Amino acid sequence: xxxxxxxxxxxxxxxxxxxxxxxxxxxxxxxxxxxxxxxxxxxxxxxxxxxxxxxxxxxxxxxxxxxxxxxxxxxxxxxxxxxxxxxxxxxxxxxxxxxxxxxxxxxxxxxxxxxxxxxxxxxxxxxxxxxxxxxxxxxxxxxxxxxxxxxxxxxxxxxxxxxxxxxxxxxxxxxxxxxxxxxxxxxxxxxxxxxxxxxxxxxxxxxxxxxxxxxxxxxxxxxxxxxxxxxxxxxxxxxxxxxxxxx
Amino acid sequence: xxxxxxxxxxxxxxxxxxxxxxxxxxxxxxxxxxxxxxxxxxxxxxxxxxxxxxxxxxxxxxxxxxxxxxxxxxxxxxxxxxxxxxxxxxxxxxxxxxxxxxxxxxxxxxxxxxxxxxxxxxxxxxxxxxxxxxxxxxxxxxxxxxxxxxxxxxxxxxxxxxxxxxxxxxxxxxxxxxxxxxxxxxxxxxxxxxxxxxxxxxxxxxxxxxxxxxxxxxxxxxxxxxxxxxxxxxxxxxxxxxxxxxxxxxxxxxxxxxxxxxxxxxxxxxxxxxxxxxxxxxxxxxxxxxxxxxxxxxxxxxxxxxxxxxxxxxxxxxxxxxxxxxxxxxxxxxxxxxxxxxxxxxxxxxxxxxxxxxxxx
Numbered sequence: 001x002x003x004x005x006x007x008x009x010x011x012x013x014x015x016x017x018x019x020x021x022x023x024x025x026x027x028x029x030x031x032x033x034x035x036x037x038x039x040x041x042x043x044x045x046x047x048x049x050x051x052x053x054x055x056x057x058x059x060x061x062x063x064x065x066x067x068x069x070x071x072x073x074x075x076x077x078x079x080x081x082x083x084x085x086x087x088x089x090x091x092x093x094x095x096x097x098x099x100x101x102x103x104x105x106x107x108x109x110x111x112x113x114x115x116x117x118x119x120x121x122x123x124x125x126x127x128x129x130x131x132x133x134x135x136x137x138x139x140x141x142x143x144x145x146x147x148x149x150x151x152x153x154x155x156x157x158x159x160x161x162x163x164x165x166x167x168x169x170x171x172x173x174x175x176x177x178x179x180x181x182x183x184x185x186x187x188x189x190x191x192x193x194x195x196x197x198x199x200x201x202x203x204x205x206x207x208x209x210x211x212x213x214x215x216x217x218x219x220x221x222x223x224x225x226x227x228x229x230x231x232x233x234x235x236x237x238x239x240x241x242x243x244x245x246x247x
Numbered sequence: 248x249x250x251x252x253x254x255x256x257x258x259x260x261x262x263x264x265x266x267x268x269x270x271x272x273x274x275x276x277x278x279x280x281x282x283x284x285x286x287x288x289x290x291x292x293x294x295x296x297x298x299x300x301x302x303x304x305x306x307x308x309x310x311x312x313x314x315x316x317x318x319x320x321x322x323x324x325x326x327x328x329x330x331x332x333x334x335x336x337x338x339x340x341x342x343x344x345x346x347x348x349x350x351x352x353x354x355x356x357x358x359x360x361x362x363x364x365x366x367x368x369x370x371x372x373x374x375x376x377x378x379x380x381x382x383x384x385x386x387x388x389x390x391x392x393x394x395x396x397x398x399x400x401x402x403x404x405x406x407x408x409x410x411x412x413x414x415x416x417x418x419x420x421x422x423x424x425x426x427x428x429x430x431x432x433x434x435x436x437x438x439x440x441x442x443x444x445x446x447x448x449x450x451x452x453x454x455x456x457x458x459x460x461x462x463x464x465x466x467x468x469x470x471x472x473x474x475x476x477x478x479x480x481x482x483x484x485x486x487x488x489x490x491x492x493x494x495x496x497x498x499x500x501x502x503x504x505x506x507x508x509x510x511x512x513x514x515x516x517x518x519x520x521x522x523x524x525x526x527x528x529x530x531x532x533x534x535x536x537x538x539x540x541x542x543x544x545x546x547x548x549x550x551x552x553x554x555x556x557x558x559x560x561x562x563x564x565x566x567x568x569x570x571x572x573x574x575x576x577x578x579x580x581x582x583x584x585x586x587x588x589x590x591x592x593x594x595x596x597x598x599x600x601x602x603x604x605x606x607x608x
Contacts, residue, residue, distance in 0.1 A: 048563050051555065076565035088560040092578025101574065102564035109565070158564065 001026045001063060001166055001198050008057035009046045015056070016042040018223030024166070024198050031201040031209055033234060034220035035242045040202045041085060043220070044170040048082040049075055062166070076102070077109035079165030081158075083172050087151040090142040095154065096124060098142045099161050106162065127160035130190065132183050148175030156187040167192050168200045173208035185211025206234040255326045264498035264530050266412075266467035269438035273385035273411035278357035281382035282409065285352055288379045290595050294347040297336060301384070302353075302360030304334055313346055314338050319363040323389050325442060328416030331389035335363035340372035342395075348375040348589065355384035355411060364390040368398035368425075375401040377592055380435070383411045392419035394427055396449065402429040403592050404458075405599055406468075408437035416442045417456070423449030423478075430587050431458030432596045433468045434603040443472035447481035447509070457486035459580040461600065462495035462527070463607045469498035469530075476509035476539075483512075488583045489520040490576055491527035492607045498530035503544060505537040512542040520550035521579050523572075523607065573604040 002024040009017040016039045024030050034040050046053045047060065049072035060067040062078060070078060090098065104114035115123070128135050133153050143151050152172055159167055169188070173181055189212060192199045201212060209217075209231065217233040218225045221242065227233070252274060255262040278301075285298050285308055295312030298305040304316045314336050321332035340346055353362070368374060372395070380386050386408070394400055406413050421427045433439050445454045460468040474483040489497035503514045520529030531548040553575050561571035580600050587593040 048559075050559050050563075071568070072559065072562035073565050073567045073571075076563060082563045084560065084563075088554075088556050090557050090560070090575070090578065092581045093574055098561070098564070098574075101566050101570070102561070105567060105570065106565035162564070 002200070003061045004058070006058040007046070007055065007060060009042060010054050010056055011042060011052060016223055017046065019058070020220070020224055022218065022225060024200060026198055027195045028216065029193070029199045029201065029212060029214045030216045030218065031203060031214040031234060032218045032220050033203055033206070033237055036204070038220045039223045040204075040220055041170055044082055044168050044202055047080070047168055048072060073105065074109065077106040081162060081164035081167045083155045083159065083167060083169035085171040085174060087143050087155055089144045091144050093142055095138045095140060095142050096121070099124060099158050102158070103162055124157075124161055127157045130160065131157050131187050133157055149177060149180040152176055152184055153180060156184050156191070160187065160191045163191070165196065166198050166200070168202065170202045171204065172201070173203055173205065181208065182211060184208075188212045206238045209234050261471060261500075264467070264469050264496070265440055266438045269467060270385055270412040270414065270440070273383070273438070274359040276357045276384055276411060279383065281354045281356045283354060283381045285354060288352045288354075288381055289350050290377065290591055292348045292350065292591050295349045297349070297351045299351070299353045299360070299362055301356055301358070302333065302362050304336070312349070313340065314349060319365070321363050321389050322391065323416060323418060325389070325416045325418070327387055327414045327440070327442070328389040328418070331361045331363045331387050331416070333361050333363070335365070337365045337367070338374060338376065339365070339367045340369060340374060342369045343371045344369070345372065346374035348377060348592070351376065351378045353378065353380045353386055355382035355386050355408065357384040359385040359387060361387050364388065366390065366392045366400060368394050368400055370395040371397040373399040375589060375592075376403075378404045380406045380408050380413050380437075382408055385412045385414070387414045389416045389418070392417065392427065394419070394421050394425035396423045396425060398422065398425045400427050401588050402427070403587050403596065404429070404431045405596055406431070406433045406437060406439055407435040407599055410436045412438045414440045414442070417444070419443070419445045419454070420448045421445065421452040421454045424451045425449060426453040428455045428586065428588070430583065430596075431470065432584060432599060433458070433460040433462070434599045436464075436466065438466060439468040441470040441472070443470070444475070445473070445483070446475045446477055447483060448477050450478045451480040452478065453482045455484040455486070455586065457484065457583050457586060459488040459490070459583040459600065460497045460499070461490045461580070461603045461607070462497045463492040464495060465493070466495045467498070469500070471500040473502040473504065474514065476503070476505045476512045476514065479508060479510045479512070481509060481512050483514045485516045485518075486583055486586065487518050488580045489529045490523060490580060491520065491529050492523040494526045496528040496530065500532040500534070502534040502536070505539050505542050505544070507538040509539050510541045512539060512544070514542070514544040516544075516546040518548040519579070521576065522550065522552050523576070569608050572608045573601070576604055576608070577601060
């Protein structure tokens with residue numbers, strides 16, 4: 001589904017990704033772990049197409065398409081979902097309006113008919129309920145006044161409504177208490193554990209991996225993947241830290 | 248018609264941002280078809296309707312209800328307001344009377360049009376007045392407002408003239424426990440100058456004057472508003488939003504004056520500008536002049552661009568860039584338009600702002 005080869009990327013002229021390669025097949029869950037400053041978030045933003053994150057070498061194909069050729073909104077329409085470490089607050093736009101615009105923009109781009117207000121509301125309410133988010137919060141401005149945990153839950157509600165093929169979730173577990181972590185983990189499994197979908201979890205700690213069991217764990221250090229293993233690698237990292245494992 | 252036009256000089260501080268050249272050009276513009284159907288400018292709301300074409304009342308297209316038409320002098324010392332004399336309208340309501348929503352549409356076809364107006368609401372009377380400006384030329388208006396004890400006036404004015412210039416002068420006196428809310432939207436192609444002088448004359452009066460000015464190309468729009476607290480326990484709100492695209496200029500000057508006797512005044516000024524391109528200009532001038540010692544006057548003035556993080560967040564969810572900018576800009580002006588109480592009026596104003604954004608972005 002996603003094939004990254006020898007990816008180099010810079011932020012503000014400084015090279016952060018230095019020849020990263022990774023292949024994710026449909027039906028797989030991958031976790032990328034690594035110390036602070038290794039380039040984890042840069043990888044997510046680069047794949048999402050954030051302005052200021054410049055690709056200076058390598059290729060990324062998504063379902064056979066050159067991902068790097070696409071504008072950020074086209075990447076979303078192609079089926080990529082980027083879960084933010086720090087979801088942005090947007091005063092004056094309700095959650096419902098925002099996600100409906102997003103979903104219908106994607107549907108139009110794919111040549112599908114937009115959902116009506118009623119159809120959309122039903123879908124949104126069902127997703128909010130499944131993730132334990134109060135339906136009233138759908139009417140509130142996007143993330144404004146939400147706690148850290150509520151913002152992450154809201155990311156998952158958006159993911160559930162949009163239904164992407166590939167979710168790249170950046171530190172989705174940070175800021176969550178244990179109940180929220182469980183709800184978010186179950187949400188990821190329910191929405192994304194399917195033969196035609198895939199997940200890339202970017203995380204610093206392994207605790208989310210107790211709920212979302214990865215098929216592969218990669219260690220990202222200094223802009224490259226230095227080691228790949230199964231779920232046991234995450235436990236080893238948690239126990240021993242990054243330094244001995246990488247060495 | 249104004250024969251010899253004497254306009255204020257930009258050397259005067261209150262007129263430094265005023266585009267009097269555009270006003271003069273609009274007044275000198277040859278007449279041409281207005282190109283708008285007046286029916287499309289009345290909102291689908293029951294109530295009295297008045298149509299003025301080039302400043303002349305059109306009885307055939309109007310149902311004035313309690314509004315009367317007569318020649319009036321321009322009783323104002325204001326340089327532009329004092330020019331607005333001739334046929335005008337008056338809404339005068341007795342004690343506890345209610346007028347519902349009065350709609351007034353002004354259509355211009357070039358040259359100048361001068362219309363004076365007077366709104367006088369006696370004790371506990373209530374009215375809503377919605378005015379729309381469309382077409383071309385220079386439309387100059389003076390509206391004098393007097394609200395008796397406990398009277399309530401909701402006023403909403405939208406400027407959707409295709410080109411030319413609209414100048415509006417409001418002079419209001421708000422009585423004890425009375426409420427005046429005036430919201431303006433500049434979402435057309437005309438230059439504008441909105442002038443307001445509101446006196447909170449009675450104890451516990453509430454007065455609000457605010458809105459949104461959207462400018463593009465070389466257009467210049469501005470508002471210059473003064474709130475004068477003359478009695479205790481008054482509340483005033485000045486919430487203005489300016490959005491400037493291309494090489495346009497939007498200017499907001501808001502002043503609050505609190506007299507020595509006006510204790511327990513609660514004033515708020517919020518002036519915010521959004522630059523859609525760096526070639527555009529937003530000027531903000533918040534002013535406070537306080538002579539009482541027990542008052543609360545909050546004020547804020549900021550100019551910025553659309554938040555790049557928010558734009559990327561919307562894009563990452565599949566919303567194309569132009570649409571993302573429109574949504575964020577609409578949300579920015581939504582604060583000001585949201586002050587309009589009547590839902591149908593508010594939605595019509597929001598739709599005008601939305602239409603402007605679709606063209607400008």
